[in-house]
Amino acid sequence: MPLLVPCTGWSCALLLLADWPLDLPRIPLPGIGPLREVGGTLLVLIVATGAFMLITMIAGMITLGVHAWKKYRQRTYRTERDEWRAALLDILAGEKAPDALSDAVRSRQRSRFLSFLGVYATSVRGQELDRIRAVARPFLAAVQEKTKSRRSVVRAQAVQRLTLFGDDTHLPALRAALDDPAETVAWRAMMGLARRGPPEDAHLVIRHLDRFSNIDRRQVTSALVELGEDAAPILRQAMASSMSEDEPQSAFTRLICAEALRWLADAASAPMAKSLLEQDADDPELRAALLRLLRRVGHARHAPAVRAQCNSEVPFVRIHAARALGQLGTAADEDLLASLLYNDESRWVALSAARSLSELGLTSPIRQLAQSSHERTSLAEGLLPRSA
Amino acid sequence: MTDLILQWVSYFLLGYFVLLNGGYLLLSVVTTGALVRYRHFLQAYSSNEALSTEALPPVTLIAPAYNEEATCVESTRAFLSIDYPNVEVLVVNDGSGDATMERLHEAFDLEGAARPPTASLDTESVRGVYQSQIHPNLWVIDKENGGKADALNTGINYCNSPLFCAMDADTLVEGEGLIRLVRPFLKDRSTVAVGGIVRVANGCTVQSGRVTDVSLPRQWLPKLQVLEYLRAFFFGRVGWDALGAMLIISGAFGLFRRETVVEVGGYRTDTVGEDMELVVRMHRHLREEGTDYRVRFVPDSVAWTEVPSTYRVLQSQRDRWQRGLADTMVRHQRMLFNPRYGVVGTVAYPFFYVLETFGPVLEFLGYVIFAIALAKGAISGPFAITFFLVAFMLGAALSSIAVVLEELTFRRYRDTGELLQLMTLPLVETFGYRQLNAWWRLKGLWSYFRNEKSWGTMERSGFGTDD
Numbered sequence: 001m002p003l004l005v006p007c008t009g010w011s012c013a014l015l016l017l018a019d020w021p022l023d024l025p026r027i028p029l030p031g032i033g034p035l036r037e038v039g040g041t042l043l044v045l046i047v048a049t050g051a052f053m054l055i056t057m058i059a060g061m062i063t064l065g066v067h068a069w070k071k072y073r074q075r076t077y078r079t080e081r082d083e084w085r086a087a088l089l090d091i092l093a094g095e096k097a098p099d100a101l102s103d104a105v106r107s108r109q110r111s112r113f114l115s116f117l118g119v120y121a122t123s124v125r126g127q128e129l130d131r132i133r134a135v136a137r138p139f140l141a142a143v144q145e146k147t148k149s150r151r152s153v154v155r156a157q158a159v160q161r162l163t164l165f166g167d168d169t170h171l172p173a174l175r176a177a178l179d180d181p182a183e184t185v186a187w188r189a190m191m192g193l194a195r196r197g198p199p200e201d202a203h204l205v206i207r208h209l210d211r212f213s214n215i216d217r218r219q220v221t222s223a224l225v226e227l228g229e230d231a232a233p234i235l236r237q238a239m240a241s242s243m244s245e246d247e248p249q250s251a252f253t254r255l256i257c258a259e260a261l262r263w264l265a266d267a268a269s270a271p272m273a274k275s276l277l278e279q280d281a282d283d284p285e286l287r288a289a290l291l292r293l294l295r296r297v298g299h300a301r302h303a304p305a306v307r308a309q310c311n312s313e314v315p316f317v318r319i320h321a322a323r324a325l326g327q328l329g330t331a332a333d334e335d336l337l338a339s340l341l342y343n344d345e346s347r348w349v350a351l352s353a354a355r356s357l358s359e360l361g362l363t364s365p366i367r368q369l370a371q372s373s374h375e376r377t378s379l380a381e382g383l384l385p386r387s388a
Numbered sequence: 389m390t391d392l393i394l395q396w397v398s399y400f401l402l403g404y405f406v407l408l409n410g411g412y413l414l415l416s417v418v419t420t421g422a423l424v425r426y427r428h429f430l431q432a433y434s435s436n437e438a439l440s441t442e443a444l445p446p447v448t449l450i451a452p453a454y455n456e457e458a459t460c461v462e463s464t465r466a467f468l469s470i471d472y473p474n475v476e477v478l479v480v481n482d483g484s485g486d487a488t489m490e491r492l493h494e495a496f497d498l499e500g501a502a503r504p505p506t507a508s509l510d511t512e513s514v515r516g517v518y519q520s521q522i523h524p525n526l527w528v529i530d531k532e533n534g535g536k537a538d539a540l541n542t543g544i545n546y547c548n549s550p551l552f553c554a555m556d557a558d559t560l561v562e563g564e565g566l567i568r569l570v571r572p573f574l575k576d577r578s579t580v581a582v583g584g585i586v587r588v589a590n591g592c593t594v595q596s597g598r599v600t601d602v603s604l605p606r607q608w609l610p611k612l613q614v615l616e617y618l619r620a621f622f623f624g625r626v627g628w629d630a631l632g633a634m635l636i637i638s639g640a641f642g643l644f645r646r647e648t649v650v651e652v653g654g655y656r657t658d659t660v661g662e663d664m665e666l667v668v669r670m671h672r673h674l675r676e677e678g679t680d681y682r683v684r685f686v687p688d689s690v691a692w693t694e695v696p697s698t699y700r701v702l703q704s705q706r707d708r709w710q711r712g713l714a715d716t717m718v719r720h721q722r723m724l725f726n727p728r729y730g731v732v733g734t735v736a737y738p739f740f741y742v743l744e745t746f747g748p749v750l751e752f753l754g755y756v757i758f759a760i761a762l763a764k765g766a767i768s769g770p771f772a773i774t775f776f777l778v779a780f781m782l783g784a785a786l787s788s789i790a791v792v793l794e795e796l797t798f799r800r801y802r803d804t805g806e807l808l809q810l811m812t813l814p815l816v817e818t819f820g821y822r823q824l825n826a827w828w829r830l831k832g833l834w835s836y837f838r839n840e841k842s843w844g845t846m847e848r849s850g851f852g853t854d855d
Binding site: 041045056063064066070215216217219347351378381 | 503505573576774778792799802
């Protein structure tokens with residue numbers, strides 16, 4: 001790991017100590033004693049030294065000042081947190097009313113207090129979470145105001161807090177934030193709506209999904225899953241939407257819906273996935289998502305659509321088709337899977353086929369491969385247990 | 389004639405001085421802005437919330453181990469205790485000649501298991517794959533010796549997750565370090581690699597594989613490296629990250645998209661700077677392919693590592709780093725000033741190539757010319773002193789900015805006495821330490837041209853011991 005430490009290379013600079021490299025005109029500076037006549041170079045150097053010295057001193061003073069201030073603040077906050085924690089634990093135990101704590105918080109402590117509560121709010125559920133929300137309620141009007149702040153980071157934090165502590169009355173603010181110009185704010189609003197909104201908000205969330213196509217798909221899927229099982233019909237509709245002319249969806253939205261249905265283990269989406277595979281799923285990533293969905297919730301009767309995808313020209317579609325056959329296939333698929341294991345150009349497809357063969361209890365092609373001189377012998381050997 | 393040559397050489401070296409230090413001053417400004425923005429981002433981010441979702445991608449930690457019988461159990465336990473919900477640990481025993489494998493067997497109840505490779509990077513042959521019966525997410529791969537890069541490639545071959553984290557066996561990841569490192573991958577799908585900050589563990593208290601109390605080392609050499617690491621990671625990483633031109637991700641702690649690393653062919657085994665070479669090759673490949681990608685740095689994702697505490701080991705390390713840097717720069721010099729490679733080719737690469745790789749030569753040339761000029765009587769006293777002061781104060785200013793940024797942002801050194809020590813270190817290191825470093829780097833460059841490939845030595849005293 002080259003550290004590449006800044007090195008000022010002062011030895012090089014020393015060369016300029018010689019007068020000849022920069023023979024600048026001399027500037028008369030009366031009253032400086034021995035430096036009465038200072039060369040231009042020397043003057044530049046003196047000014048530079050002074051400037052760097054000033055930077056060093058200012059940096060030093062800031063460091064010490066910040067250090068002292070943070071130490072003081074740390075002490076104050078610790079005391080503050082200890083008091084809040086003791087009161088909060090009493091409230092969570094039902095021994096105190098929520099107002100007892102929220103009334104004790106001064107206006108300048110609000111933001112810190114909500115940050116403090118946030119840690120507990122993400123760790124508890126049910127009645128305890130309701131109590132924490134009751135403690136935070138008096139501060140939410142101010143939080144909602146902050147969703148109109150000019151700074152996106154403040155808006156994002158406000159949306160996050162409304163999600164965490166808010167109730168149905170704050171849903172309009174979250175819905176409005178979906179159209180926020182800052183992606184971080186819109187993303188938090190989407191997660192908030194998915195978590196807190198009614199299933200009907202699924203339409204709204206889905207309409208905004210394309211905006212997040214650069215975000216990790218697992219994250220987007222995870223947010224959609226928060227909508228819950230009640231939103232499954234809307235997700236199914238969106239997944240199949242290219243068939244409907246009213247509200248066509250992008251391939252990205254459809255594949256995220258397929259993934260969310262898989263996470264929800266929505267068995268009712270299997271026939272639709274089969275029919276999409278057979279009819280109009282052109283996008284390879286969508287096809288792969290549908291194959292993953294079928295592997296999770298499909299049945300042997302869906303296997304023909306999966307088998308057809310084993311001949312796809314896109315390697316990752318073949319990978320998922322081969323894997324899905326491990327769940328949906330039968331002994332009749334041994335030749336197809338063995339062919340993928342031996343002949344497919346992609347090692348990943350071969351591996352998926354081998355795993356599916358194992359799942360179906362059809363291990364003889366793997367054993368034969370392990371004993372052969374085929375280039376994939378090591379792959380097969382890796383799948384057969386070894387002794388230590 | 390001699391005067392004329394000296395004059396032109398001086399101008400050339402002055403250019404180097406101005407470019408190098410101007411570059412660092414500029415980087416310090418960029419770094420300050422980037423850290424302020426990052427602090428704002430953190431205000432609206434909750435790692436608790438991230439941990440409470442189930443959408444974090446699985447990560448495989450790959451830790452090569454070579455003759456680590458004394459520390460392998462402790463460091464493996466440390467890897468297993470990382471705060472991340474979906475992590476698998478792959479320890480690759482790189483043909484150790486000691487009892488590393490036996491220690492791992494005893495401590496973790498290993499049994500032979502089926503785990504087919506998922507990629508086919510060329511590596512030395514694998515003797516066996518084992519799974520722990522105590523920790524099902526711990527796997528040990530026993531292979532023939534092939535070096536660190538070869539061991540990492542073996543780990544990549546057996547990695548089943550989309551992301552892998554390359555680790556040094558002596559590195560300790562701070563609690564939320566991994567989840568912070570994953571964040572850029574979640575935020576932007578085009579992210580292919582992310583580096584975290586490496587800090588000096590010497591002097592810190594380590595319990596159960598975690599740094600529980602941060603302190604400065606007692607010995608001078610590791611202490612000076614604390615300041616060096618601060619400067620290097622703030623200016624050399626945060627600054628370049630803000631400019632979109634991260635060329636280095638430390639081999640001790642970096643998270644990579646497995647698919648991209650396999651696509652570029654994994655780590656090179658014929659270089660001692662395999663970590664930097666991989667990142668530069670990824671830049672080159674992805675730019676040539678026209679792929680949209682990001683290589684990022686996360687300044688609050690911390691890993692702690694033991695640094696050399698003797699001159700001999702430090703010299704060997706710096707020699708190796710300089711060889712690795714020179715090797716990488718020369719291998720990919722096609723990128724130099726090449727607009728096809730964007731800001732990487734036109735800004736970062738020239739900076740690293742000219743100023744960092746060959747900087748030590750210019751530095752020493754400076755000393756030689758200085759001696760000649762002195763002999764010729766061409767140097768006047770006031771100029772000599774003032775120039776020394778400029779260079780000295782410039783170094784002190786850069787170091788002070790690094791210290792103030794540390795205090796303003798992540799603030800790991802909380803003891804006032806230690807902070808004062810940290811603030812005075814820039815004054816100490818100018819006399820001797822910097823010159824030694826330049827000399828070691830020059831020797832490293834010389835070793836590179838002599839085609840030396842050895843790794844040198846690293847003696848570890850282990851965590852929990854004094855320095």
